[in-house]
Amino acid sequence: MKQWGLRLGLFAGENSEIGFLYDQQPTEIEVSGTSTVTLGDIKLHNYHGYYAFNFGDAEAGVRPYVLFGLGATQYGTVSVTAANAPREIVGETRFSWTTAAGVKVYPSNAFGLRVEGRWTPAYIKSEATGWWCDPYWGCYVVGDAQYANQFELSGGITLRF
16 A cells, blocks of 8 residues: 655745645555454545745755645545445545644755654544533533544655745
8 A cells, every 4th residue: 555645835935835735545444343344445535735834044954844734535435345245335525634743854955855744633523422501502412523533654855946
């Protein structure tokens, strides 16, 4: 299984960067209970617009950064065989965000390497967990949000113009 991604970023100032992230991650979908059964392969696609803040001088050889992005995670369709009949689990697209921290190292003025740790939670659903009552606002259902979490450690090449 190979994961790959693409990042296009433009500097919006000496330390600010805006851009777009895309990555594809192959994985498997499993059903568990008393035992675990793999149903099939699924591909995740992440699409995020982002803002990054780069610390230090713009011409520095080492630049740590933080990144925040908003977008969507798309879950691909999975083909499975259940009860000797072919079936499909239809994929969905969900709102997600991403946050990362990393460092860019520039051995030369125009060429650099990037190392990054990123977390991307995607909202899946909410379940009712009870009621909350307030004398002013009244009573309402309290929900427990559930997320699919993706963690990534990556590296890449950075070109500085």
